[in-house]
Amino acid sequence: MPILEICQLKIKPHLSKDDPSLLSALQKARTELREKVVNTQSRFYRCIEDPSLIYVLGIWPSLNRHKEFLASPHKAEILDAQDELFDFQWIIHTNFSDAGWDAVPLSAPVMGIARLFIKPEGVKPYQAVVDKYGKVVEDGTKPYKGLMEWRVDCEEGKFEHVFLTGWEKEGDHAAFTKRTREEHLEYAGVRENYEGMDVKHARDMEK
Template structure:
């Protein structure tokens, strides 16, 4: 099964997400690895960069990370980026993500165990159409992280929005629905970030 890689990196001091040299480095790595990756810059914290790419399997990515090729391919990034974390989720193709949206929300939802997982599924399934209507015409993609620590469950959700404010307004409105709002009772924690496509921003600035 194809695997989505979500990798978060932090820009080193003096490096900007708009630097041509950074985008050149990232695109070169993409062409070598053939992951069809996309590069996103966090709105809340502009020093954060998200790389989203597709691998044939989780094993294929792990094999690369354990190989001598890793340093040859990724070494060019060391002067520009610091690694933070990486995770994986099954996904058929990178185009399934809401790549055409002006803003993508990337949510990591850390679930409590047992019945909390079933309750999370119930609430998400019940309100899926409402979320799809709110984000239209952009895709909603959700799934389970498949490389979590033993005993841990983490849900992932990617949604597209016209702006970060539009997402926040939707969330505030949905909190008025007691059933939807209760989904948070099933979380040990959550992390939601909003980001923009770095290559799209660079292209727009050149026009």
């Protein structure tokens, strides 16, 4: 089954956030991956809340295939040049639909990237709320698609659910969440199952 890679990078503090070499380096790596390893079809997003953060989204045939690349000589050949531009922050993987990018809100002006860290005892009640209110979220983010998947590479005993949602403008996500919590008390209580969360918003760097 294909998996989605989400990687967060931080621009080196001495570099301008608008330095054109940043996007050029990312695009070069994407081309070299396609030619030498796997066509990851990578997409690049800049965080709105903190413009020094960049998200790289890419498709891999499997988690093992990505791990093989990271342990191979190709990794240094393709990615080490970026060490002068970025500091690595984190990388996660989720299951991915066979629909590919059609399952992700790439056409949205703003993408919400949410990492929800779920308590072990909260997984079942959390999933029940997600199942019950999934249609509400789907309707609230129209016309954009939304991806809701569990992370597949958590440490043992850890659970993380990932949401990618599309919005017209900054602030729409928070307004939707506030309205939905007010209208559906059960949905509002889902946070009781969280150990923590990281919610950011980003724009496509190539648009």
